[in-house]
Amino acid sequence: KQEVTQIPAALSVPEGENLVLNCSFTDSAIYNLQWFRQDPGKGLTSLLLIQSSQREQTSGRLNASLDKSSGRSTLYIAASQPGDSATYLCATRSNDYKLSFGAGTTVTVRA
């Protein structure tokens, strides 16, 4: 059974600082890994999708890396803004037609 862990559980930074969010998983036999953002009481917004054959994926200020062999992914958010305040979730997809989620990292960016 896939176990996904996200550290830290919460993070508070001043505006402009770079964010580093970590995700680890126990079973390296994944097809891909997806990072999501969730605002309070809302659904999930997909940020980045990294295929198992890729090492990283970038979109604007966001960059995600994947090291499948060590079971780790890192999401970097450059030059954080108050609008980046949200909960960030990582999820792996394996061959069982479901996503396995971490508990998330709640980010607060102070103006």
Place this chain on the structure above:
Amino acid sequence: KAGVTQTPRYLIKTRGQQVTLSCSPISGHRSVSWYQQTPGQGLQFLFEYFSETQRNKGNFPGRFSGRQFSNSRSEMNVSTLELGDSALYLCASSAAVGNYGYTFGSGTRLTVV
């Protein structure tokens, strides 16, 4: 194109009642998955449907059921509601072809009183 649509957005039900939630996936997507999100348990997988067939089911009691129609729309049903069923129920749609990702709806907030 339109995203994943979940209805209703909010529901308040009484213990013992039953409820049906609806999900319309992105046009062309044939897979619909359902997840339950609670503060204590996080996001938990309920079931996944592809072309009207359930391919996987999570560890939930039989009170939780679902189905998918020929147009890929899906419904989930919870019978004999319990207070612990209060949660945000999220639906995800995917193309289910190749190395696909998932797109989530805004969710249905169910409160059982």
